Amino acid sequence: MIENPEIEKSALECLSHYGVGSCGPRGFYGTTEVHLDLEDKLAEYMKCEEAVVYSYGFSTIASAIPAYAKRSDVIFVDEMVNFAIQKGLDASRSQINYFKHNDMEDLERLLMEQADLDRKNPKKAKRTRRFLVAEGIYMNTGLMAPLPKLLELREKYKLRFFLDEAISFGTIGKTGHGLTEHFNIDPSEIDMISGSLENSIGSIGGFCVGSHFIIEHQRLSGLGYCFSASAPPLLMAAAITALDIMQRDPSIFQTLRDNSTFIHSQLSSQLPSDLRVHGHPESVIKHIRLANPSGDKVADEQLLNEIVDKCEEAGLALTTAAYLSDREVNLPEPSIRVTVNALLSKNEIEFAVKTLKNCAESVFKIQL
Amino acid sequence: MALDKTEYSMSAAEKMSNGAVGRNKNGVRVDRSDGHVHQNGSAKKEKRRPFIESFENIPLLTAATTFIGFHLILLMGYVTSIIFTPKVAREKNRQGYVPLYDRFESFYSRYVYRRLRDCWNIPICGCPGSEVTIKDRVTHDCGWTFEYTGTQSTALNLGSYNYLGFAQAEGSCSEDSAVKIKELGCATASPRIEFGTQKIHQELEALTAEFVGMEDAITFGMGFATNALNLPSIVSKGCLVVSDEKNHASLILGLRLSGANVEVFKHNNMESLRQVLHNAVIKGQPRSHRPWKKILIVVEGVYSMEGSIVRLPEILELKRKYKAYLYVDEAHSIGAIGRNGRGVVDYFGVDPKEVDILMGTYTKSFGSAGGYIAGSKAFIDHMRVNSHGNCYATSMSSSCAQQIISSMKIIMGKDGTNEGKKRIDQLARNSRYFRRRLNQMGIITIGNNDSPVVPMMVYMHSKIASVVRRLKTNNIAVVGVGFPATPLMEGRIRFCLSAAHTKEQLDNALVHVEEAADFLGLRYSRKRRSKEPVHYSDSESEME
Numbered sequence: 059m060i061e062n063p064e065i066e067k068s069a070l071e072c073l074s075h076y077g078v079g080s081c082g083p084r085g086f087y088g089t090t091e092v093h094l095d096l097e098d099k100l101a102e103y104m105k106c107e108e109a110v111v112y113s114y115g116f117s118t119i120a121s122a123i124p125a126y127a128k129r130s131d132v133i134f135v136d137e138m139v140n141f142a143i144q145k146g147l148d149a150s151r152s153q154i155n156y157f158k159h160n161d162m163e164d165l166e167r168l169l170m171e172q173a174d175l176d177r178k179n180p181k182k183a184k185r186t187r188r189f190l191v192a193e194g195i196y197m198n199t200g201l202m203a204p205l206p207k208l209l210e211l212r213e214k215y216k217l218r219f220f221l222d223e224a225i226s227f228g229t230i231g232k233t234g235h236g237l238t239e240h241f242n243i244d245p246s247e248i249d250m251i252s253g254s255l256e257n258s259i260g261s262i263g264g265f266c267v268g269s270h271f272i273i274e275h276q277r278l279s280g281l282g283y284c285f286s287a288s289a290p291p292l293l294m295a296a297a298i299t300a301l302d303i304m305q306r307d308p309s310i311f312q313t314l315r316d317n318s319t320f321i322h323s324q325l326s327s328q329l330p331s332d333l334r335v336h337g338h339p340e341s342v343i344k345h346i347r348l349a350n351p352s353g354d355k356v357a358d359e360q361l362l363n364e365i366v367d368k369c370e371e372a373g374l375a376l377t378t379a380a381y382l383s384d385r386e387v388n389l390p391e392p393s394i395r396v397t398v399n400a401l402l403s404k405n406e407i408e409f410a411v412k413t414l415k416n417c418a419e420s421v422f423k424i425q426l
Numbered sequence: 427m428a429l430d431k432t433e434y435s436m437s438a439a440e441k442m443s444n445g446a447v448g449r450n451k452n453g454v455r456v457d458r459s460d461g462h463v464h465q466n467g468s469a470k471k472e473k474r475r476p477f478i479e480s481f482e483n484i485p486l487l488t489a490a491t492t493f494i495g496f497h498l499i500l501l502m503g504y505v506t507s508i509i510f511t512p513k514v515a516r517e518k519n520r521q522g523y524v525p526l527y528d529r530f531e532s533f534y535s536r537y538v539y540r541r542l543r544d545c546w547n548i549p550i551c552g553c554p555g556s557e558v559t560i561k562d563r564v565t566h567d568c569g570w571t572f573e574y575t576g577t578q579s580t581a582l583n584l585g586s587y588n589y590l591g592f593a594q595a596e597g598s599c600s601e602d603s604a605v606k607i608k609e610l611g612c613a614t615a616s617p618r619i620e621f622g623t624q625k626i627h628q629e630l631e632a633l634t635a636e637f638v639g640m641e642d643a644i645t646f647g648m649g650f651a652t653n654a655l656n657l658p659s660i661v662s663k664g665c666l667v668v669s670d671e672k673n674h675a676s677l678i679l680g681l682r683l684s685g686a687n688v689e690v691f692k693h694n695n696m697e698s699l700r701q702v703l704h705n706a707v708i709k710g711q712p713r714s715h716r717p718w719k720k721i722l723i724v725v726e727g728v729y730s731m732e733g734s735i736v737r738l739p740e741i742l743e744l745k746r747k748y749k750a751y752l753y754v755d756e757a758h759s760i761g762a763i764g765r766n767g768r769g770v771v772d773y774f775g776v777d778p779k780e781v782d783i784l785m786g787t788y789t790k791s792f793g794s795a796g797g798y799i800a801g802s803k804a805f806i807d808h809m810r811v812n813s814h815g816n817c818y819a820t821s822m823s824s825s826c827a828q829q830i831i832s833s834m835k836i837i838m839g840k841d842g843t844n845e846g847k848k849r850i851d852q853l854a855r856n857s858r859y860f861r862r863r864l865n866q867m868g869i870i871t872i873g874n875n876d877s878p879v880v881p882m883m884v885y886m887h888s889k890i891a892s893v894v895r896r897l898k899t900n901n902i903a904v905v906g907v908g909f910p911a912t913p914l915m916e917g918r919i920r921f922c923l924s925a926a927h928t929k930e931q932l933d934n935a936l937v938h939v940e941e942a943a944d945f946l947g948l949r950y951s952r953k954r955r956s957k958e959p960v961h962y963s964d965s966e967s968e969m970e
Contacts (some may be wrong), residue, residue: 117650
């Protein structure tokens with residue numbers, strides 16, 4: 059969407075009307091018609107009652123979680139969630155229980171333990187809110203969350219479910235509505251879905267959708283919403299145009315899905331045996347990791363960086379996934395993160411895979 | 427010594443501050459001190475501008491009526507909640523779940539905030555310049571729902587943060603931004619450390635560093651996130667942070683996320699700060715009594731709710747004495763104060779390198795979005811590797827970056843005109859003139875005479891809403907702030923002046939403010955009011 063001329067045109071139009079900045083928070087004359095339009099469109103697109111738009115993707119989930127979860131609450135969260143969610147969890151000061159990545163049995167075990175604690179202390183249990191946080195497609199691994207099973211557990215143990223669709227919004231599902239469409243589930247089953255306007259929409263910002271009851275609260279207590287200037291109107295206009303394009307032309311999602319599965323099959327078959335591709339075949343994020351990691355993350359990362367540098371010389375832009383090693387709760391293995399784009403043609407994909415294969419082989423040969 | 431003079435006037439003021447009017451002539455605490463610290467053995471310095479801040483105390487009767495009024499609202503709300511069912515969204519399909527919201531929170535937002543809700547979140551349909559186009563809306567059910575009437579009205583904008591008037595849709599800044607959108611697209615979809623750095627970001631950082639007078643700078647896409655994501659990389663467990671009690675929510679969030687110990691000192695009170703530092707150095711960490719890893723003082727340049735300016739020279743002296751680091755958040759002061767618009771260091775004539783970390787945002791004076799941190803090269807290099815924002819958050823949009831570059835060049839005079847200097851002078855004139863006229867009317871304004879933010883005290887919640895609504899019918903758009911952003915008894919109307927305002931616009935606004943003051947009884951001040959006309963100039967000889 060970034061190169062799309064229609065989006066550029068609407069951004070320029072908005073610029074000529076509103077200028078660049080909005081000069082104020084949403085409460086003090088920073089709310090323009092464009093912001094309100096985008097919120098209405100997002101709510102309509104995701105078939106929810108209300109949407110709230112933030113000016114930065116990172117702050118969205120990092121402000122949304124602490125708006126609801128406080129010190130006395132309990133949150134169950136996957137151990138491989140992205141950094142923004144981790145910051146949101148820190149800010150909420152609640153008790154955090156991590157369950158093994160995508161492992162529903164582990165989650166059930168933790169929930170049963172919590173249920174035992176509740177039985178021993180029913181008074182406290184009545185005041186403790188319980189939350190479940192998961193991502194649609196995990197940024198750090200490329201796998202999808204098993205939504206039906208999560209909803210089942212949610213119903214059974216009375217949790218409130220927040221789904222972060224930063225990557226999965228606008229990329230999976232028949233018409234790009236995200237994980238709920240992929241699994242054919244009604245979005246109102248999920249208490250709150252948060253997404254980002256920075257990945258598939260090609261603008262800057264983030265949003266949360268849900269029922270009136272849940273979203274209205276964020277307008278008074280979401281820190282990144284109340285105490286920060288609203289997003290520049292031109293970026294909001296770009297997002298509205300992107301949404302229009304998505305609604306008008308759902309065939310791009312099929313193209314994207316085809317590209318994802320094609321890349322996945324090519325990478326699995328063509329890469330040397332030292333490298334392995336991780337991620338769901340339909341996911342737009344794939345991680346390429348060493349098949350036999352040496353145990354020393356720094357050295358592994360250096361090796362992958364060499365491969366990436368060689369690829370750059372050959373005309374292929376790749377990047378190793380960046381992490382702050384001493385800040386992450388659960389540092390993932392070093393990897394080359396591949397993102398899929400709907401504009402890539404089959405030839406380009408084949409060229410990419412071949413280049414990667416050659417560079418990787420030459421680096422490994424040098425190593426030996 | 428300047429420090430003593432301030433200390434003296436502080437302790438005298440502390441005696442007055444409990445609202446006992448009888449002990450002092452008119453209950454006023456006025457702190458006057460020179461804006462700089464005398465160094466030993468230095469030659470006589472030129473006369474600096476005086477640092478005049480006033481925080482007149484609330485009259486006792488007003489305090490009592492505000493208190494009673496607030497509790498009356500709560501009582502009425504309670505009665506209403508029993509008699510009528512609220513028209514509020516209810517949760518569906520969630521029986522047996524623990525309630526999501528606290529009872530007082532939802533009560534307050536439904537029965538207190540809802541009555542005054544039409545004063546906030548007012549939608550606009552144009553550029554927030556010196557005049558703003560408001561989309562009219564009415565409520566037929568006391569604030570539960572709103573309906574748009576379909577009309578628009580233009581109002582004088584005294585509510586947006588547009589200090590130097592760069593919120594314009596025409597002009598060289600917007601044209602340059604448009605060019606950049608065509609060249610580089612709207613966004614980069616990548617964090618800075620991966621693929622998000624474009625040449626324009628590097629240009630912006632070099633220009634920012636030059637503007638504030640530091641060695642290097644690093645920029646981020648959002649001002650709030652700049653504080654919240656970078657303070658954890660600067661301080662951690664085992665460090666002590668001494669922070670002003672009125673610091674912004676983003677600073678408080680960043681400090682909470684960092685895990686450092688936080689001690690609060692009274693707002694802009696140097697004696698309180700000295701005591702906190704003194705105790706910290708002597709006692710050390712809480713249980714082990716080992717010395718702190720580092721001590722960081724966190725203050726803001728201009729406090730947007732109080733309108734006060736930080737006492738930078740005195741803080742620098744304390745910092746040197748106790749070997750602490752200093753972090754100044756110049757969100758509202760960069761571009762807005764100082765002879766050349768370079769912020770608090772320029773205002774006080776201090777060498778910027780004496781402050782360790784200067785942080786600021788581009789939203790207010792530059793008409794864009796984003797934030798920066800400036801410091802020494804070694805420090806910024808550390809931030810480039812360790813900052814959460816650099817590593818995980820998307821980089822700034824190229825149009826925003828270009829807007830900042832263009833406006834910064836105008837302020838610095840690099841575009842060849844003196845447009846920048848004219849704007850800075852105009853803002854200074856507007857701020858001083860407006861404040862003096864208000865004081866002359868007998869309205870209590872708090873904060874520094876030179877700050878572009880002028881808070882007018884109204885104290886009662888009902889008066890906040892009345893003033894905002896009344897001025898709106900007269901086509902003046904203002905902002906009211908009350909609990910919980912300010913203390914319970916101190917509701918205020920906050921005027922944000924801009925270089926784009928002309929004297930005629932301000933005079934017109936003042937006429938209507940005076941009318942509102944008469945109608946609602948806002949002339950609380952008991953200071954002597956001068957009858958002389960206030961001149962519209964930036965000479966310092968005009969005093970009340």
